[in-house]
Amino acid sequence: MHNLLKIALRNLLRYKRRTLLTTSLIVLGVVFVLVFVSVTGSFKSMMIAQNTDAMLGHFQVHRKGYVASIDNLPLNMNLKGGAIGRLEKILTGEKEIAAYSPRIKFGAMFSTYVETTNIRLNGIDPERELATAPLLATRVLDGKKILGRGELWIPELLAKGMKVKVGDTVVIVATNQDGSVNGKQLIVAGILESVTGPGGRDGYLHIDDAAEILRLEEKEISEFALRLKDFDQLAPVSERLAGLLAQELNQQDKPIFELHTWEKLSPFFNIARMIDVMTLFIKLMLIAIVLISIMNVMIMAVYERVREIGTMAAIGTLPGKILSLFMLEGFCLGVAGAAVGNLLGVAIIWILNLSHISYDFGRQEGLILQAGINWPELAVISVIVIVGSVLASLQPAFKASRLDPIKALRHV
């Protein structure tokens, strides 16, 4: 094999310009795919993290049917005492869950005494919420990073529109399940950055204040947001948990709970899927580039070296060795293209990160591009290029190995 490799490399170096051109084409393809995958992958990861770590959690559990009416924030679909206990028992038994946070979600009127508007609110246990959605605190643009009793975080757009500042006193008025109206004075403790996604423009208050405003006589919650120790375990854990929850039935033998992963709750998941589809197409383009360029160069190589192949065959070189020689040439082109492409791609990503390129996404402005190198993707791209190169060499190599030595020796 070593000797075949030596001959293959020398043959590639013999046609320097052609080898350089073919390798350059592969390098360009690899760089393009690598940079694309890194930039879109980083964007995707950032958006997923923002959706899960600043708002949704990795997945949520509601009373069955709640999510179908979530736009109305229906208080009559809240989970109550017994169900909460059964649910917490299941959640505490699941070792993969890092934290979970109860929330009461409701719609209310927000009044500054001068102006009034509507607001969607989340009643949270601050410590448990920050354990479940740790990036929530990073959204506080101004004010306290931890919420206390009698305090309120309001979204940035509302604060601007209503000219409300941190420290101002406002009134929250809400109608409870029975239709009675109640209000409570709260102090604006923080202004939250508005982000794209569900709950990105909600306000937050302490869960006990929410229960007080809604005049809840017993413990009620709208949802549990859950955070996993390992995000990559989302699918198996949610599947396992959904199975356990499905066994919890009400008096009518119907399931009490429903579980939704962030993918079902956030429209951004469709954008993430679109990014994945685009990445797939870009990879297909890379495969096409590799196949066409390598096959072209190898067909030329066989055509130009027919007499050499005839000589090798005449003096007893077995067809398998001739096949291996040409496939090794394709393999070497692929390895060189992948190696140089990866190095160049990593360098470009590094330069992109040093350049601190900023971009806007929805209401969010000045996000800094932090393209991470996706090592598994880099490995996949390398494998695609190398396997593609070998496959593209197969037909020309097979043709070379099947050449009739007599005809090949007569070739001009």
Next chain:
Amino acid sequence: MALVQALGLRKTYRVGDVEVEAIRGIDFSIAPESFVSFVGPSGSGKSTLLNMIGCLDRPSGGTLRVMDRDVATMNRKESASFRGRNIGFIFQDFNLLPVLTVYENIEYPLLMVQDTPAAERKSRVMTLLAAVGMAEQRDKYPSQISGGQKQRVAVARALVTNPKLVLADEPTANLDHQTAYLVIDLMKKMRSEFATTFIFSTHDQKIVGEAEIIHTLEDGLLKSSANQGEASHA
């Protein structure tokens, strides 16, 4: 026992709808360690005959046995393996591999065909390099040496596997007369030194005289066979 034996040997080609009889039923035998030449004008069937003796082509009729193997029964892989073990080739256009040095070209059959151990490979290549007078050019590439030198390298490459038979199709056609004689002398010398049978084809009458046995072909038929100048009609 004959090294090569042909009985009623025929070879027919199909060119479009026309059948061309390149060899029309010939008989001959070649003894081991002989220095044989097939002569005749272009189209007489010399190359076709050498291709069949070299197991590069199969007879259409009759029998051809080389080293007691029936050439017609060998498949592609068997014939390649047989050639690699038993037959050396010298070509009109030298056919050295351009990416290999003189040393590597001679070493090629040992390395790629016979998987000979490194120490033995080196010893055999060095012996052949010295025998053909190319030791000093060992690191040069074919593009850096003359036509005569290339053919000397080709002779060394043909002999490096210690074949029982070396076939040379018009080995001097691309050489000037002086170089051609040198190459034929070298082949003769190698025949004695390595106890190998040399069969070569030529249409050069001056070179023909160097052969010990001369078979004359004409239109696919063996017209005459002469031993050391004593002609005898077949």
